[in-house]
Amino acid sequence: MNLSRQRAEEIFSKVLKYSTADETEAIISSTSYSLTRFANNTIHQNVAEESGSLSVRAVVDGRMARASTNKLDEPSIRQTCEGALMLARLQPPIPDLLPMPGPQMYRAVARSYSETAGLTPQTRAETVAQVVARAEKDHLIAAGVFASGASAYALFNSRGLGAFHEETLSEFSVTMLGESSSGWAKETSPYWAELEPLELAETAARKALESREPQEIAPGRYTVILEPSALLDLLGFLVLDFSGLAVHEQRSCLTGRVGQKVFGENVSLRDDVYHPLQTGAPFDGEGVPRQRMPIVEKGEVKNLVYARQTAKRLGAQPSGHGLPLPNDIGEAPVNIVMEGDHSSVDEMVRSTERGLLVTRFWYIREVDPYQKILTGMTRDGTFWIEDGQIRHGVKNLRFNQSLISMLGQVEALSVPQRTAGEESFEMVVPAVKVREFNFSSATKY
Amino acid sequence: MKNFAKQALDTAVTRGATYADVRVVGIRDRFLSTKNGEAAQVRESDSLGLGIRAIADGAWGFAATDELTHASIDRTAARAVEIARASALAKKHDVQLAPENKIVDHWEAPCRIDPFAVPVSTCLDLLLKVDAALRRVQGVTLAEASMDFRRVEQLFLSSLGSEIYQVKTQTGAGYVGTSFADNEIQRRSYPNSFGGQYQTRGYEVVEELDLLGNAPRVAEEAVALHKCEQCPAGVRDIILDSSQVGLQIHESIGHPIELDRVLGTEANFAGMSFLTVEKLGNLKYGSDIVNVVADATPAHGPGLGTFAYDDEGVPGQCTPIIKDGLFVGYLSSRETAGAIGQTRSSGAMRAENWNRIPLIRMTNVSLLPGTWKLEDLIADTADGIYMETNRSWSIDDRRYNFQFGTEIGWEIKGGKKARMLKNPSYGGITTDFWNSCDAICSRDYWTLWGTPNCGKGQPMQTMGTGHGAAPARFRRVQVGVAYPG
Structure with missing residues (x-):
């Protein structure tokens, strides 16, 4: 059963009872999560878990440490408080450590649905059976997941701050496999009735069927149309670079580039937890309210995000993007919204003389941290476009591409949508058409 | 814990599982890191819970909980069987397992120096010395060092009659010196990148790595990379x-x-x-x-x-x-x-x-x-x-x-x-x-x-x-x- 605010407050009162630190913060959370996994047209894994946790941050004499447990009985709470304090005392003081924030006001976000929390394994299994039937109609093999769950997250501190957030999640993803090809589609939502498993199955099946017997193309620079999931998984590698601390420590690709026009005129990004298609809590890892933050406007790096400690060190204002302390990273924008336009993927295809349509990427890794060169592979539906039409599937390709350069070569954007991938957290992003995307080698399928 | 594990098995079998296994796992973690002369992360966590895997109607189900009470264990085991029956709604064939013997045993991985017994201050002191040695080389703009300790205790019971208790201690340590210059970020790590070296042993892993002795070379290489x-x-x-x-x-x-x-x-x-x-x-x-x-x-x-x-x-x-x-x-x-x-x-x-x-x-x-x-x-x-x-x-x-x-x-x-x-x-x-x-x-x-x-x-x-x-x-x-x- 999910944590209630009242139960969280009860636990925190025990934390305060046992903590003798100068300042004490507690993060109390619960998770209820179920996942049905299918492959080879059958369910092969089906799991459920219930868990809770308490994490105590103690500050004493300018020193700070954290101890966590999933045991919420009184002796364990006491032991965790003592553990955090003991660890804090054993380290050198942290220069200019800020006091914890006091009470804050939060804007409400409604992201918890009882229908999602109550989804049964029988409903998930029946949905999977329908998706398998769709696969078998065209002699395809289906694999995927149908997951649902609920979580609650409370953050309290001894200066009177109290924050509480509940959220549900649901996820459906499907891969359809043919003898020489595959297709993939995925959706997530806090409200499971918004998922469209059969439409996703249809999309994945169509991609698998239309990319049968893929042909080789020579590596090189091509115009590409990146479906939203493909763009999302690339953009995920840029998120940490907008941290004020990362720029200060010169580990960000935006070092020396803040205030400059780094990307194309048609690229604008903001962090906006309040966007109706976004998910997450309206407060950060210290309980500071999250602010909407434009980070790129018409290609110019406009703002970075700041945790309280970073902001103090750098003379900036905290933006509500701090991670739970202590951490090495500082802060990060985790609710990215990219502005789009009104082009559709079909229109992008029609306007392309020669190019590629990419469904998603796989195993993306950073090759060069300052040029922001990324490498990775295409996967599950890559198509050759010629004279405005999709002609055939192509064997998968490896790319080595600077993300910074790529975002200066965007020719068209679709309406942004809630998007899920497999290598980044969810964002609201469009499909994009990009010129001169660099593919460096091919694989065998 | 053994009582909970047995109760979970019994409940699953009573509910119709043709096979079940239970793991009760306790994990303790300690992570320490430094960055540019300061302690960056000092944190510890522990976790204890039970997971039960069951085959019923020829299909798999799994449920897990960290609420270790008799009522919760019964509920969790019953849930694993219920989920297995739901899995069977979309099965193509019954799950078949290769034969295995009943085993009753206890094994503990060798650990000469318990890393959790090494004072945190000793660990941080070494990391800060490494940090200072890295930053002593002009051109190093970021020094990061860490140690990571884990102890895993696990009790495994299965409906074959197996009962296996294992304890493993893992230790990891490493560092990276980063140099930003001329619009280029270069890094050198020791003894390996992405956290260093990890083994299933105790603090002796750290002692054998000569973290401090290698720091000047690593830092110099990070800076020299800009010029090559x-x-x-x-x-x-x-x-x-x-x-x-x-x-x-x-x-x-x-x-x-x-x-x-x-x-x-x-x-x-x-x-x-x-x-x-x-x-x-x-x-x-x-x-x-x-x-x-x-x-x-x-x-x-x-x-x-x-x-x-x-x-x-x-x-x-x-x-x-x-x-x-x-x-x-x-x-x-x-x-x-x-x-x-x-x-x-x-x-x-x-x-x-x-x-x-x-x-x-x-x-x-x-x-x-x-x-x-x-x-x-x-x-x-x-x-x-x-x-x-x-x-x-x-x-x-x-x-x-x-x-x-x-x-x-x-x-x-x-x-x-x-x-x-x-x-x-x-x-x-x-x-x-x-x-x-x-x-x-x-x-x-x-x-x-x-x-x-x-x-x-x-x-x-x-x-x-x-x-x-x-x-x-x-x-x-x-x-x-x-x-x-």
Whole structure:
């Protein structure tokens, strides 16, 4: 059963009872999560878990440490408080450590649905059976997941701050496999009735069927149309670079580039937890309210995000993007919204003389941290476009591409949508058409 | 805890499970890090819970809880059976498991110095000394160092009557010096990138690494990289240091031999494998000198894949994977072994924690040592590049096309290590690459590396794997592939 605010407050009162630190913060959370996994047209894994946790941050004499447990009985709470304090005392003081924030006001976000929390394994299994039937109609093999769950997250501190957030999640993803090809589609939502498993199955099946017997193309620079999931998984590698601390420590690709026009005129990004298609809590890892933050406007790096400690060190204002302390990273924008336009993927295809349509990427890794060169592979539906039409599937390709350069070569954007991938957290992003995307080698399928 | 585990088993069987196993897992973690002269992260956590896996109506179900009360255990075990029955609504055939023996045993991994008994202040003091040594070199703009300790206690009970208690202690440590200059970020890590070296041992791992002694060299190399030439593009012979060989094994041998991938059950996320079953015993995976084993036994060493029993209660084994270049073995589970007609699991089922089911995971997948001295190997190379310490890694979802980058390289000319090279990278196709291996260094150069962060499964599980490797040479490899011309 999910944590209630009242139960969280009860636990925190025990934390305060046992903590003798100068300042004490507690993060109390619960998770209820179920996942049905299918492959080879059958369910092969089906799991459920219930868990809770308490994490105590103690500050004493300018020193700070954290101890966590999933045991919420009184002796364990006491032991965790003592553990955090003991660890804090054993380290050198942290220069200019800020006091914890006091009470804050939060804007409400409604992201918890009882229908999602109550989804049964029988409903998930029946949905999977329908998706398998769709696969078998065209002699395809289906694999995927149908997951649902609920979580609650409370953050309290001894200066009177109290924050509480509940959220549900649901996820459906499907891969359809043919003898020489595959297709993939995925959706997530806090409200499971918004998922469209059969439409996703249809999309994945169509991609698998239309990319049968893929042909080789020579590596090189091509115009590409990146479906939203493909763009999302690339953009995920840029998120940490907008941290004020990362720029200060010169580990960000935006070092020396803040205030400059780094990307194309048609690229604008903001962090906006309040966007109706976004998910997450309206407060950060210290309980500071999250602010909407434009980070790129018409290609110019406009703002970075700041945790309280970073902001103090750098003379900036905290933006509500701090991670739970202590951490090495500082802060990060985790609710990215990219502005789009009104082009559709079909229109992008029609306007392309020669190019590629990419469904998603796989195993993306950073090759060069300052040029922001990324490498990775295409996967599950890559198509050759010629004279405005999709002609055939192509064997998968490896790319080595600077993300910074790529975002200066965007020719068209679709309406942004809630998007899920497999290598980044969810964002609201469009499909994009990009010129001169660099593919460096091919694989065998 | 044993009472809870027995209660869970009994409830599952009473509810109709034809097979069930229970794991009660307790994990204690401590992570310490420093950054630019300050303690950055000082945190500790513990976790205790129970997971039960059941077969009912011929299908799998799993449920887990951290509420260790009799009522919760009954509810969780009943839920596992209910979920299994739901799975059966979309089954194609009944789950069949390869036979296994009942085992009652207790095993504890050797640990000479309990890392949790080492004062935190002692650890932080060493990390801060390393930090200072890194920043003493002009041009180092960021110094980061860390230690990571974990103790895992697990009780496994199954309806076969098995009862296995295991305790493992893992220790990791490492650091990185970063230098930003001239619009370029360069890094050097020691003893390996992405956290350093990890083994299933105690604090003796840290003591043996000589963290402080290596810091000046590492820092100087990070700064010197700005001034050296870019790794050229083209075809070259390459020699990889043992840590990079370890990651090459992980990605291009360890993952493709996972039988669940081969059989398609990871198709939606982690991917499949080019090693389809007809290749077993027939594929020339590598050159004749390439011999690889998946060895979980303590005799192989204290790797992150060392254990006495896997999480299905199957004894840890040494499985030949590549013998004299020929592909001869998979990593398997009781279910997948039976599916390809093998009589026994290779003992590779591992779960991240109590709230995750076991999946087929690498144990210690190691390249057996050859005969070369590294100095002789370099002297034997007319025109090549020596590459050291991984910087980036990527491979396709069937494990053919790979690309790696390393932190540093050196040109080899006329049998001598010559100028330093920055941004080295290489790429290729798995079997072509391993067939191009013509020299492997000897046991003296062999290290059992730990990879603590291998991801797989939905929901995602992170697992530690081991990879024994020595420096090795590969002929005519595409280098400089990561940087667009």
